[in-house]
Amino acid sequence: MERIPILRMGDLLLVTIQVDMHDRLAMTLQDDLTARIVQEHARGVLIDISALDIVDSFIGRMLSNTAAMARILDAETIVVGMQPAVAITLVELGLNLTGVKTALNVELGMAMLNKMQRR
Amino acid sequence: MAASSMNSNAALSNANKTLPLRSDDDVVRLRTEVRHRAIEIGLSLVEQTKVVTAASELARNTLRYGGAGEALIEVIQHGAKRGLCMTFIDKGPGIPDVALALTDGYTTGGGLGLGLGGAKRLMDEFDLKTEVGVGTTVVIKKWKRF
Numbered sequence: 094m095e096r097i098p099i100l101r102m103g104d105l106l107l108v109t110i111q112v113d114m115h116d117r118l119a120m121t122l123q124d125d126l127t128a129r130i131v132q133e134h135a136r137g138v139l140i141d142i143s144a145l146d147i148v149d150s151f152i153g154r155m156l157s158n159t160a161a162m163a164r165i166l167d168a169e170t171i172v173v174g175m176q177p178a179v180a181i182t183l184v185e186l187g188l189n190l191t192g193v194k195t196a197l198n199v200e201l202g203m204a205m206l207n208k209m210q211r212r
Numbered sequence: 213m214a215a216s217s218m219n220s221n222a223a224l225s226n227a228n229k230t231l232p233l234r235s236d237d238d239v240v241r242l243r244t245e246v247r248h249r250a251i252e253i254g255l256s257l258v259e260q261t262k263v264v265t266a267a268s269e270l271a272r273n274t275l276r277y278g279g280a281g282e283a284l285i286e287v288i289q290h291g292a293k294r295g296l297c298m299t300f301i302d303k304g305p306g307i308p309d310v311a312l313a314l315t316d317g318y319t320t321g322g323g324l325g326l327g328l329g330g331a332k333r334l335m336d337e338f339d340l341k342t343e344v345g346v347g348t349t350v351v352i353k354k355w356k357r358f
Binding site: 153 | 269272323
């Protein structure tokens with residue numbers, strides 16, 4: 094079965110979505126990520142969506158839900174690299190990704206996670 | 213506009229295309245096809261993104277609520293204006309209350325309830341025809357800005 098790879102870096106999990114996800118693949122990623130957070134005792138999750146040229150309500154919901162599930166499992170999620178056209182479209186669609194932390198790129202997202210963990 | 217007339221039209225314009233919507237993968241294929249057409253007629257990146265997103269929402273509706281169906285993608289012309297027209301057709305249960313279905317947050321399918329209303333906001337024109345027990349057809353259009 095097709096899967097999106099999840100990389101571990103210390104106590105962080107890194108996901109780079111590089112394919113146009115169909116709905117089942119998005120749900121699989123959500124399940125895999127929550128399982129890996131527990132398995133690896135991860136404290137942070139970085140989801141890089143810079144290669145995604147659309148985020149519709151389904152993928153938006155998956156990102157929100159993943160962040161909420163991770164938070165309950167004591168891990169912070171940061172979504173990084175959203176393209177400007179995607180941000181414009183998302184808001185017009187009616188999704189504002191409440192509760193999802195974002196950063197402009199992987200580097201800034203990583204810095205944000207490190208800062209949060211030092212507290 | 214009827215899908216059955218597509219075969220005779222196909223010879224006139226290869227820009228018109230009907231795609232089946234029977235699985236998640238069909239939705240991804242449709243997004244790719246819509247993106248190509250949007251680039252072809254010169255829509256800006258933001259407009260392309262809106263059109264592809266709206267198509268994705270409606271294709272998912274066709275699949276989830278209509279059971280299955282098809283999408284017709286057409287390049288349209290009105291005077292000097294060029295645009296993209298997409299028609300989503302299903303023979304599903306239909307929508308009993310269209311105003312309610314267009315309300316943000318209303319859903320019967322466990323989604324976010326943003327699909328119909330969201331697609332309407334993202335496009336220039338939106339037309340929904342539905343009959344309970346017969347099916348639903350949604351037509352959306354985006355015109356290229358000069």
